[in-house]
Amino acid sequence: xxxxxxxxxxxxxxxxxxxxxxxxxxxxxxxxxxxxxxxxxxxxxxxxxxxxxxxxxxxxxxxxxxxxxxxxxxxxxxxxx
Numbered sequence: 842x843x844x845x846x847x848x849x850x851x852x853x854x855x856x857x858x859x860x861x862x863x864x865x866x867x868x869x870x871x872x873x874x875x876x877x878x879x880x881x882x883x884x885x886x887x888x889x890x891x892x893x894x895x896x897x898x899x900x901x902x903x904x905x906x907x908x909x910x911x912x913x914x915x916x917x918x919x920x921x922x
Contacts, residue, residue, distance in 0.1 A: 854882055854890055855881065855882055855884075856879060856880065856881050856882060857879070857880055857882065857890075857893065857894060857897055858877065858878070858879040858880075859877070859878060859894075859897050859898055859901050860875060860876070860877040860901065861875070861876050861877075861898070861901040861902045861904070861905045862874065862875040862876075862905065863905050863906075863909060865909055865912055865913070867912065867913075867916040868916070868920075872912050874905050874908040874909055874912070875905070876901045876902075876904035876905050876908070877901065878897060878900055878901050878904075880893070880897055
């Protein structure tokens with residue numbers, strides 16, 4: 842019986858898109874925050890896809906975190922009135 846050759850990936854990543862989502866409960870309200878960003882990967886020999894992915898994850902997670910802080914601050918401001 843002939844042994845089949847293991848298939849190797851042929852596709853190249855040309856674009857990455859990450860979405861980050863979080864929810865927060867304030868009083869009787871629930872807020873869901875989502876950030877999505879898409880980046881085109883340039884066809885350059887020194888592109889480090891692992892580092893690019895980390896940088897993109899950091900960017901969308903930081904955006905969601907900022908929005909959660911904004912909601913927290915707005916809720917605390919309203920609650921103090």
